[in-house]
Amino acid sequence: MKRVLVCAALMAGTALSAHAEEVTLRGASAFASGTTFDRPFQAFVEWINENGEGVLQINVVGGPEAVPPFEVGNAVSSGVIDIANVTAAFYTNLLPEGDALKLATNTIQDQRENGCYELVDQLHQEAMNVKYLGRTGDGIPFHLYLTKPIDSADLSGLTIRTTPVYQAMFESLGGNLVRTAPGEVYTALERGTIDGYGWPAQGVLDLGWDEQTKYRVDPGFYQVDVDLIMNLDTWNELGEEQKYLLQRGIKWIETRNAENEQINAEEREKQAQAGIETITLEGEEREKWLTAAQEEGWAAIEKIDAENAEKLRACLTD
Ligand code: 173
Known part of the structure; x- marks a missing residue:
């Protein structure tokens, strides 16, 4: 060329x-x-x-x-x-x-x-x-999806599929993490090697994960x-x-x-129809969840490069 x-x-x-x-x-x-x-x-x-x-x-x-x-x-x-x-x-x-x-x-x-x-x-x-x-x-947040219920922001005892997106947050909440590409999620759920996975608000039904998913944890966090x-x-x-x-x-x-906001709402409906129940963290647990997302998310970037973290934070969150 x-x-x-x-x-x-x-x-x-x-x-x-x-x-x-x-x-x-x-x-x-x-x-x-x-x-x-x-x-x-x-x-x-x-x-x-x-x-x-x-x-x-x-x-x-x-x-x-x-x-x-x-x-x-x-x-x-x-x-x-x-x-x-x-x-x-x-x-x-x-x-x-x-x-x-x-x-x-x-x-x-x-x-x-x-x-x-x-x-x-x-x-x-x-x-x-x-x-x-x-x-x-x-406009698309991420969520935690589970095969077992939780009643707090505590993820200890759960093995969760991640990517770098969720790593710092889920780790700080005590989760046991395994990193996989999306293509490996279905098999990991089927075999029971994971108790859940991080994924956006959209796309859970694309690859049949709804068959293996019982709960979505709200609120969502971050932005795709x-x-x-x-x-x-x-x-x-x-x-x-x-x-x-x-x-x-x-x-x-x-x-x-x-x-995307409209599509998020449609996806929530589709997930509910597919039998995925919503677990909504409230009060202090909701605070813990969202604080872990924000603080651990930025702390991880600061650790990589404090100067770039500051510049990025200034213009990504203005
Ligand atoms: O969970 C993932 O694989 C992930 O990090 C991601 C990010 C953007 C869109 C979809 C998935």
Whole structure:
């Protein structure tokens, strides 16, 4: 691809002109095709392919069966994949403080306005040779789902599936934690090797986990970040028109984050119909739960990099 673009630039006599030849990017998703956290990416890809004829196309080479979720960051960083749909929790090996994105209390639109987008992009560029394009998942909280009831915020005695998203919080509440990719949750529940799992408010029914899930613990906490990231070298080789197309596409898909509140309510209904009961922590236990989420969440980022933690906190929670 590099050669084609360089040729086009030379012929036009400028650095990468608006008439660079059509480029096809290799895309991958950390979430199984057609499931909740893959759908916005699919819509984005369709939008790009419709609006980008002759300019830029995306060919999705696969989901978690093609690139294991915790490897997606590496694949984009090295350029094996050009563009990916993945949560920052899956690439903490490359950008540990990326886990702060779940701690946002504002929206990606706010972050584009207050300069946070540039900060997050810069962190991605420096730590992992990746261009941060944008974010879906705003407005979707995370929950704990269980096969056994609890009546307090105490998780001791429970073995819970986590990712970095829930790690600090559940650990501080006494849980015994095992980290797995989403694709391993069903089997772990079926075999009884876990008593529950962390997962967002949406998507529990996608892979049949409702069959093995008895309770959802409320309140939810944090905010989902499913991020679109791109190999920085590939990004830098694009012409202005190609970059602009990707930016228009991501901003379009980000407007759909506003639908999440409504979808959360529909999902709660679906979970109830599937027999999942709600355990609502109240009073002091609710306080303990939410305080553990916030304080342990930020403490973990501060431990990684106090300066970046402060900068991120200022613009993700303004
Ligand atoms: O639980 C997870 O696998 C996880 O961390 C996550 C993050 C964003 C969306 C969906 C799942």
